[in-house]
Amino acid sequence: MSAPTRIEREHYGKLVGRQITAIQWEEIEGQALPVLILNGWDRDGNVATATVLMDPEGNAPGHLEHSL
Numbered sequence: 590m591s592a593p594t595r596i597e598r599e600h601y602g603k604l605v606g607r608q609i610t611a612i613q614w615e616e617i618e619g620q621a622l623p624v625l626i627l628n629g630w631d632r633d634g635n636v637a638t639a640t641v642l643m644d645p646e647g648n649a650p651g652h653l654e655h656s657l
Contacts, residue, residue, distance in 0.1 A: 600655075601653065603655065603657040604627075604639065604653070604655065604657065607627040607628055607629065607637065607639075607657075608627065608628045609625045609626065609627060610626050610627065610628055611626040612624070612625055612626065613626055613638075615640075622640065622641075623640070623641055624638050624639075624640050625638060625639045625640070625641075626638055627639060627655075627657075631655070631656040631657050632656055632657060633656065635656075637655070637656075637657055638655065638656075639653050639654065639655040639657075640653070640654045640655070641653055641654075642654050
């Protein structure tokens with residue numbers, strides 16, 4: 590296993606201390622997509638969310654997308 594990159598550590602580090610307050614279900618290519626509603630706000634002042642994707646491009650193993 591390779592070590593996480595600096596960018597990956599910073600990306601996931603922004604989730605520390607957040608709590609999941611709800612789960613909203615959306616749809617992507619006909620499949621259910623869980624969107625985790627988090628406490629607080631994102632960097633644009635919107636409700637904070639995290640979405641489980643395959644990867645940043647959507648074509649490989651797990652990536653937790655957020656805009657924190």
